[in-house]
Amino acid sequence: MHPAKSVIFFTTASGAGYGLLALLIAATIGGLFPADFWLAFAGYALSYVLITAGLLSSTFHLGHPERAWRALTQWRSSWLSREGVMAIFTFLPTGLYGLHHLFFPDLLPGVMALVGGVGIFACIVTVYCTAMIYASLKPVHAWSNGYVPMGYLLLALMTGSVLLNSLLVAFGYAATLVILLAVAALVAALIWKVAYWRFLDSTKSISTPESATGLGEFGSVKLFEAPHTEANYLMKEMGFQIARKHAAALRKIALGAGFILPVILILVGLYLGGIGLIAASLLAVIVMAIGIVTERWLFFAEARHTVGLYYGASHA
Template identity: 40%
Template sequence: MHPAPSVIFFSVFSGLGFGLLVWLGLGVPAVTGTSAFAFFTIAYLLAVGGLISSTFHLGHPERALKAFTQWRSSWLSREAWCAVAALVLMGIYGLGLVFFDTRWTLLGILGALFSIGTVFTTSMIYAQLKTVPRWNMPLTPLNFLSLSLAGGALLAGQVKGAMLLIVIAGGIQIVTWMLGDKRLAQSGSDMASATQLGGIGSVRAFEPPHTGTNYLLREFVHVIGRKHATKLRIIALALMSVLPVLLLLLPFNHILAVIAVLAHVGGVLTARWLFFAQAEHVVGLYYGKR
């Protein structure tokens, strides 16, 4: 699929923000006063900023509020409700830490659960799509959740926990790529099934369905060469996992910590670009693009 920058920024930065809120809700780090204010400011800027950026890809942003009405059937609607619940609960919880030097444990735990729920519902928007076999597997939610928790631990300054989670997230990412590469072939979808002409013989493309482009081709058909994809995967893995872990193994230094965070974010952005760029929507079969 065509990688839209707004959706990439949304899924990466909101994931980091809600990941940090998870740790803060669990009391990690145990901060109050101005320190708590600083951590919550970073978390809300990432989470809310990411959510706002997602509206830039909407054809009618003014209709975004209607998403709240479809929670019975839409993962997008469930994401919206989870995000609001998480932000409200964590906002109240944060007020207790910042202004009253008090940790309201139950609110923190509930806020952490809804923060995890927000990342999970975001991932399910993609994992539910049978039309994109690469996404339609249980590893998609695991990929989103592992990166969110790892990034949150890194932002929360939890060195040992961050190293472990970053390694786990890197491993999940590798397996996701390996299995994802086989998903389109395993789905059984081909030009014969796309055109429903397989019953009368072998099907091949004689001419394109039309001479110009259209919305489907612009949004759902994006082809990236295998050589470039491999190179970008190596870059993504090196930045998101290898470099941060190596930096965290060194004696603690604030500059190195900032570099580790920036490297991790850069790697996740690269991996998320590939997440969309390599997603083979089955509509591409009809146009002979797969």
């Protein structure tokens, strides 16, 4: 599949934003977040900037972005529509809780904790809906499996916890629990990513040229002549292919920068303390961003659509 830059930015930025926002609210409800106005303000501002920028960038991939609002009416059957509805709804409980946290922390604490809980749940559901946009596409074997929803949720938790840790450290509130959460999320996401790639390399779609054409009873089916003299829309968007050697190199970059190096940097920073801890935590965020963008690019580039079978592909 063609890796559109806008969709890659959308899935990485909004996932990190929702992860950070959910963890920020959870830490506040649990009494684990420091009573620092500017720290809280920076946390909410960063999460909403990431979420909003990601959501807006997703419309750039549409042929007519001005019609994006129409997708919201199809929530009964479309995961894209459900994601849009949930994204808009999530602003309400999380926004109310954020205002409560920043300006009215002593007002109705029990009720606002419930509102915050709804906001956390809404963040999780929104990320899940985003994942299901892809997991529901049965013609794409690389997406239509249980690894995809799990991965989206894990990546949101991972990126959100690393961001939260860097914020706390930058403001002088290093928290062992958050550091352990970030390391655990990075390790869990690393295990998931390796398992997903093994699944991708060891399995293929049940669709074949024989089943796609319905000519399997006559023997193997091979392309005799290309249906077009030049690339068309289907081949540009759904027939994108990446060389195996390039995919292998990019996988190493994704694993190293996205998962392994951030763990090392966080642990080294914990050992160094002081300025070293701040520098290592911020560097972990930068390195992780490079790795996750690479991982998301591969998520699209390595996916094969069944339509490729009509253009000479041996499998989907």
